[in-house]
Each structure stands twice: as structure tokens, then as C-alpha cells.
Amino acid sequence: xxxxxxxxxxxxxxxxxxxxxxxxxxxxxxxxxxxxxxxxxxxxxxxxxxxxxxxxxxxxxxxxxxxxxxxxxxxxxxxxxxxxxxxxxxxxxxxxxxxxxxxxxxxxxxxxxxxxxxxxxxxxxxxxxxxxxxxxxxxxxxxxxxxxxxxxxxxxxxxxxxxxxxxxxxxxxxxxxxxxxxxxxxxxxxxxxxxxxxxxxxxxxxxxxxxxxxxxxxxxxxxxxxxxxxxxxxxxxxxxxxxxxxxxxxxxxxxxxxxxxxxxxxxxxxxxxxxxxxxxxxxxxxxxxxxxxxxxxxxxxxxxxxxxxxxxxxxxxxxxxxxxxxxxxxxxxxxxxxxxxxxxxxxxxxxxxxxxxxxxxxxxxxxxxxxxxxxxxxxxxxxxxxxxxxxxxxxxxxxxxxxxxxxxxxxxxxxxxxxxxxxxxxxxxxxxxxxxxxxxxxxxx
Amino acid sequence: xxxxxxxxxxxxxxxxxxxxxxxxxxxxxxxxxxxxxxxxxxxxxxxxxxxxxxxxxxxxxxxxxxxxxxxxxxxxxxxxxxxxxxxxxxxxxxxxxxxxxxxxxxxxxxxxxxxxxxxxxxxxxxxxxxxxxxxxxxxxxxxxxxxxxxxxxxxxxxxxxxxxxxxxxxxxxxxxxxxxxxxxxxxxxxxxxxxxxxxxxxxxxxxxxxxxxxxxxxxxxxxxxxxxxxxxxxxxxxxxxxxxxxxxxxxxxxxxxxxxxxxxxxxxxxxxxxxxxxxxxxxxxxxxxxxxxxxxxxxxxxxxxxxxxxxxxxxxxxxxxxxxxxxxxxxxxxxxxxxxxxxxxxxxxxxxxxxxxxxxxxxxxxxxxxxxxxxxxxxxxxxxxxxxxxxxxxxxxxxxxxxxxxxxxxxxxxxxxxxxxxxxxxxxxxxxxxxxxxxxxxxxx
Numbered sequence: 001x002x003x004x005x006x007x008x009x010x011x012x013x014x015x016x017x018x019x020x021x022x023x024x025x026x027x028x029x030x031x032x033x034x035x036x037x038x039x040x041x042x043x044x045x046x047x048x049x050x051x052x053x054x055x056x057x058x059x060x061x062x063x064x065x066x067x068x069x070x071x072x073x074x075x076x077x078x079x080x081x082x083x084x085x086x087x088x089x090x091x092x093x094x095x096x097x098x099x100x101x102x103x104x105x106x107x108x109x110x111x112x113x114x115x116x117x118x119x120x121x122x123x124x125x126x127x128x129x130x131x132x133x134x135x136x137x138x139x140x141x142x143x144x145x146x147x148x149x150x151x152x153x154x155x156x157x158x159x160x161x162x163x164x165x166x167x168x169x170x171x172x173x174x175x176x177x178x179x180x181x182x183x184x185x186x187x188x189x190x191x192x193x194x195x196x197x198x199x200x201x202x203x204x205x206x207x208x209x210x211x212x213x214x215x216x217x218x219x220x221x222x223x224x225x226x227x228x229x230x231x232x233x234x235x236x237x238x239x240x241x242x243x244x245x246x247x248x249x250x251x252x253x254x255x256x257x258x259x260x261x262x263x264x265x266x267x268x269x270x271x272x273x274x275x276x277x278x279x280x281x282x283x284x285x286x287x288x289x290x291x292x293x294x295x296x297x298x299x300x301x302x303x304x305x306x307x308x309x310x311x312x313x314x315x316x317x318x319x320x321x322x323x324x325x326x327x328x329x330x331x332x333x334x335x336x337x338x339x340x341x342x343x344x345x346x347x348x349x350x351x352x353x354x355x356x357x358x359x360x361x362x363x364x365x366x367x368x369x370x371x372x373x374x375x376x377x378x379x380x381x382x383x384x385x386x387x388x389x390x391x392x393x394x395x396x397x398x399x400x401x402x403x404x405x406x407x408x409x410x411x412x413x414x415x416x417x418x419x420x421x422x423x424x425x426x427x428x429x430x431x432x433x434x435x436x437x438x439x440x441x442x443x444x445x
Numbered sequence: 446x447x448x449x450x451x452x453x454x455x456x457x458x459x460x461x462x463x464x465x466x467x468x469x470x471x472x473x474x475x476x477x478x479x480x481x482x483x484x485x486x487x488x489x490x491x492x493x494x495x496x497x498x499x500x501x502x503x504x505x506x507x508x509x510x511x512x513x514x515x516x517x518x519x520x521x522x523x524x525x526x527x528x529x530x531x532x533x534x535x536x537x538x539x540x541x542x543x544x545x546x547x548x549x550x551x552x553x554x555x556x557x558x559x560x561x562x563x564x565x566x567x568x569x570x571x572x573x574x575x576x577x578x579x580x581x582x583x584x585x586x587x588x589x590x591x592x593x594x595x596x597x598x599x600x601x602x603x604x605x606x607x608x609x610x611x612x613x614x615x616x617x618x619x620x621x622x623x624x625x626x627x628x629x630x631x632x633x634x635x636x637x638x639x640x641x642x643x644x645x646x647x648x649x650x651x652x653x654x655x656x657x658x659x660x661x662x663x664x665x666x667x668x669x670x671x672x673x674x675x676x677x678x679x680x681x682x683x684x685x686x687x688x689x690x691x692x693x694x695x696x697x698x699x700x701x702x703x704x705x706x707x708x709x710x711x712x713x714x715x716x717x718x719x720x721x722x723x724x725x726x727x728x729x730x731x732x733x734x735x736x737x738x739x740x741x742x743x744x745x746x747x748x749x750x751x752x753x754x755x756x757x758x759x760x761x762x763x764x765x766x767x768x769x770x771x772x773x774x775x776x777x778x779x780x781x782x783x784x785x786x787x788x789x790x791x792x793x794x795x796x797x798x799x800x801x802x803x804x805x806x807x808x809x810x811x812x813x814x815x816x817x818x819x820x821x822x823x824x825x826x827x828x829x830x831x832x833x834x835x836x837x838x839x840x841x842x843x844x845x846x847x848x849x850x851x852x853x854x855x856x857x858x859x860x861x862x863x864x865x866x867x868x869x870x871x872x873x874x875x876x877x878x879x880x881x882x883x884x885x886x887x888x889x890x
Binding site for chain 2: 081098100101102103108115121123148149151153181188203271277280281285290291293294295297301302306308309310311312315318319331332336340342345347352353356357360367370371415421422423425426428443
């Protein structure tokens, strides 16, 4: 399998027995996944996506990305939640968390429409001045408030800069194939559209056009991402019930049953920080319902060992860790030798930072284990497209299995509506008059 | 008080009674703080720092920052944990989370030496090519492995570019006043030094030279930051036991006693994301010990309502939220009117995004409250230096009080040594031979 779950560091503890106890539930989950017969089965399009994707659309994405690279200095992606987290994770992982400041031939990429911060939108517009710009707005409906506001502002800015013909070369909508406000807007204006698959929810959608267009613009090879996902899919299903994604799902449920309510996804590579944010949505939104679910947290080590490390080592014991670990040295930088050795580092002079990092990883793992925080290790080879696609698929399948074992629908998110309902009521949205009355009464009581 | 704790949204629930039950412990904590008589009382220099700081050093910081602004395109800050988190929080808060890409007259600022990632260091060095560079290395001892390695690499790079004389204008060490490897290195090379106060721990040090030099380089007025902290200090101590920082400390302990083990610090302004990271170190490292403490998490809303929102609304009920809220409209951007109204946003056309954000805040707060997640609200006026200094002081005092109430030493971090000890053992550091033998035996067993 391209992605490996390394559970050797758990020792021979109780968690193995507990994980085994969830096997009957896993068998049930696996059936639901294979037969697409579980709760939320309208949203399992991601399962076959890596082998079943729309070839014509992917070809079109590559063509569009090349055009954007050729005629744009800045590429603005408008979307919230699953409409931007996967693309951001990929760009950081494949290029750099400092992507916009590194020297490169591809456009700067800014993500807006994921908050109500006006200063964020205005800042990006000010950066666009004097530069050539393209926009990708990503929204299934086109009425998600954050993204729709940002797109109104951005569209009006683009109209002030470009002719109608030129706008058609610069604005791209990723949205529902047939209906919705954004589809209508795009069709009326002649903007090219890409499809948010109707059977894939936002947090599972990074391998669709939702993620692939921005990822292609950053210069990554999206065919290889899909190939990595396809290889991981094949390996996982070939291994049946004992595959590593399922194993991860089993352990997570065993840990939770053991009172470990918080999982920290960590990596020793700063370029994975956005991937951990994507993961938090994937697992938090899939499992956090009906009063259940593991609270998903994240950390980059050794960075955050100097902030969260104390708590993890010695705070309340309700934690476990999952380390996403790179197995192949990605960078040849070595600790330089220094004659004077004032800082006393010569004992590691000549060692690669990769090897030092490995020892930080192993040392931390045993320290945390001694402190009562066990670690699973998810291993990928290197920061390339193939591994990214494989990691995405691994976590998606693990998440579906884990949520089914937990006894919840992995594919809905009813709780996300609660804040929206109240917000619409306060904003005076037509149709929310009763909610407004009730909420104002509550606020004024 | 410049910073207000707004607890009106808690309603009349049990948490008020529970908070009151901690009053005797608060009285005790307050005495320890005022008399500097509690555990860790060697590290309470931050209490009087805003009125008691070294005027000469602050003047020197301003002069140095002006020189760096004049002769450098890039300013590299080397430090980990408390040696960079506060400065990063300030730069994001006062300028922008996209500080390095916005148009400005001040240098780009990169933070390295906070991980073992070789690619991160090499990337920053490649950005330095053809640019003028200054470096600030921040380490009390000078032997913190992550920072010391990065400084070795960076120093060797700087030596390849600049003469010895020029290096003295471009390298600045913030370190112990008298001893340690970095102090020695700086003195031998003639690098200007600034002081890590001996009575202030890393996570409480942002208002010392540790934070102030990088913050001054970004163009912020550090006098106003200190003035904000001084004003907050005066207001808090004038209000005695009923001050808002103490009130926050009481509520936190009441929530924890009620089984709310995870606190999410959230803000509706993306520019506060780094501040939440600083806060996680402050509280996590101060309280997470002896098997105790609230697990600190963070979120930016409404952004993360589309990732963590489902869990918060409807997952396991062990959460409370503290919202850091701006009270003054900081940006005039309004929702544009659109004749066609395809996206159905005209009902809020003309509303400022600030007001929409306010309604998202209030709507979310009531939604989460209904879902069993209560919210405290910490209010600041606007994103300026005064508020930043005040927020820092507010949280520092609240943290000390909260940790004393919890019954732990707020100022030590013994658990951070555990991973270091194992790492040194694996790296073969002289003096760790026995630890190495023991750890290898454990690993191979």
C-alpha cells in the first residue's frame, strides 16, 4: 500500500485487544461502504472517483490551468470549508506553505470567501492592482453567504478591470452540474464551469474539480494525484478487512472507548499544517454528531512541542496522537560543522536534518508513550503528487469506516445549519421571520 | 479596562455559582501574584514589565528596527516556542497574516529555527538571494537544538555574503544578559545583543526584547504596545479580585470542574489566528501538568464553522468557547447591490461586512449555547498596538491566576524536557549515554 499504518509503537497494550473487539462493527461498516448501503449513501461518489472520474473534465482542467498560468499573476479561489481546504492542503504539501512568496513561474494563489473579514477581501484586491487576475469560485449552490459576498465583491472588481470577453477567460465556476445560483450566474455570463459532483460532499471532494483546478494552477500534476488515490484505493480494497485504513478506524474507536477523546494529528514537516486542517474537517464533521466523536486537533512538531508539548506530555490524559510521517529524506541539508562549537552542536555535525527530525520523532513518540499518550503512525514516502492522492484516499476511507463503527452517518453535517439559521434570522433574511422573532426574544430575555 | 470579559451570554446558569465557589482559591492566587510568593515566583517579571521595562533597551530596539528597515529587504527571526509566537501574533494582528505578500515599506519577515525542516531553512535562504538580509536569533541559552541548527546554517550563509563589519550591522542576538552559548557567540563576533529577562519565561516574554524587536521591524509602534499593557495592568489591579482577567480564570476553572476539558479560543477575524497559537502555548504550557489542565484549541470563525462547526454544535459535550471579539468596525467594505440578485444577497446589500460578521458571531453564540457549548467573550476595541498590548497582559494575568487556582505552577514546563532527553539520547549527545542505552533497549524490545 502506498500509505502504511505503523502500529508497532503501541506496544502490546490493551488497545490491540480493544481494537479487535470492534471487528464485527468494522465488518458491518465495510459492507456499507462496498455496497454503498449505509447511512448517507447518496454521498459515496468519492469511493470510485479515482478510477471513475470524468476524463474530459480533467483534461479541460489541465488546459484551463495552463491558460491561467500563462495569462495571470494572481489566482483567487473563493470558497469555504471543503471548497478550499483540500486545495490549500495540496499546494502547501506539494509546493510550500510559503507558496505565494517563493520564486516560481505559476501565479500567486489567494483563498478568500472563507470568512466575513472585509479587510481580507480588500487586501487581496489591493494585491491584484496592476497584476493580471483570474478567479475560481467554488460553491455547490452559489448561495453560501461567505463565498457569495466575496464573489460579488470580486466580480464587481473584475468587471471594472476586464471586458466581458476577457472575463470569460478569467472567471471559472466550480458548482452544481445543473442547478443553483452560481450555475445560473455562470451560464448567463458565459463563465466556464466545472462540476461539484452531486454524490460527493465538500470534505470528500478534493480529488474532484473542486480541488483539482486550483491544484493544477500551482503547477502540480493532477494525473499523478489521481493515480496515487487509485493505487491506494486498489491496495486498500485488495487487503480487505485488514487494510491499514480500516486498522486506523479500529484503533481510533478503541482509543475513544478508552476515554481518549482528543486525537492530535501531527507531522514533523511544516508543509503538512494545511493537510492537518483538511483532516480536522474530514473527521470532525463526519464524526462529531449525536454527542459523539473524537475531538480533532493538530500540531506540527517539533515546532509545537514548544507550545503544546507540555500539555501532551503531562496534562489531562485524554489524548492520543496520529503522526503523519515521511519515510524518504526530502532535503539534503546537513548540520554544518563549526570549529569553535560554542553552541555544542558538533556532535551532530554532518547529520542531515531529516535524520535529526527522525530522532525527534522517535524520541517524542517514546516520551509521549511514557506520559500516557499512545501514537499511531501513518507513513507516506515523499511530498509528491502520488503520496498526496494516496493520503487523501487513505483518510477518506478510514473516516467513513470509523464513523460507521461509531454509529453515525459519515456524510451529513446537520449541525452546520444551526449557526446559519440564527445568522439568517439576525440578518433579516426573507423566510426567517419566525426564527428572528424567537431569537430576538431569547437575546433580550 | 481596555479589555472586557463579557459574560452576559452565559445566561444565569450553574457556571456562575460554580465560578463563585472558586473565589477562595482566587483570593489565594491573587496574593501569590501580588506578593510574588507563589510557585515559580522566580518568573514573575512580566507582572511589572509594562511599567518597569528597560527604557534604554526599548530606545535601542527602535533605533535598530529603523536601521533594519532601511538596509534590509528580508528579516529572518530564528526562535522556537515563546521566542517567536508572540512576535508572529503581533505582526499578523497589527499588519496582516499575509504580511510578506502585502505592499509595504518594511522588510519581509520569516520565522525559522522552529522545526527541524531542512526545506524550510533552504527555502528562506533561496528567498534571500539577491536581497539584503538581517537576522535576529532569539534563544536564552543559545543551545536550543532547533534554533541553534538554523542559526549555524544562517550564520554561515550570512558570512558568505557579508564582511565581518557588515555582519555586525545585520545580526542581532536576543539572549541571556550574561551567560550562555549565544551570549558568548554574540560577544565574540560583536553582534548587538538584547536581553531575554531572567525572570520571565518564554511564553510570557512577548513584551520584552524577545517580541519587541521583530514587532518594531514590521513597522508597529512598540511604545503603544507597552502603553496598552500598562493601561490594562493598572485597570486590572485597580479592580482587585473582581477584575475581568480573574473572572476569566474563575470561569475557566468552573467549566473544567463541570467536565468541559477543551477550550476553543476563537475569533471572527483571520488576523487573530497567530494570536490563538500564542494563547495555546500560554495556557497549555502553564496549566497542562500533573495530569491537569484544559486542553487548548483554537478556531477562526466563520471559516472553521465549515470544518469544526459540526463537532462544536453536536459532538461530545466537553467544550466551551472563548471568543476574542473586536468591538469597533475596522473595515468599511459593504455587501454590494446587484440588480439581478441571482445569489439572493440583496437583503443585506449595503450592510458592512463587519455587521454581517457581528451577526454571525451572535447567531453562532446562541446556536452553540443551545448545543451545550457556552461562550465567554473577551472584547478589544480595534486591531491596534494598544489593544494588542492590553490583550497580552489580560491573558498573561488570567493565565497565572487560572493556573494557581488549578493548583499548578504556572511558570515551569518540566514536560518539555522529556522529548529532548530522548532525542539527545538517540542523537548520541555526550552525557546522555545511559539514557541512550535505556531507550534503545526499550525500542528494540
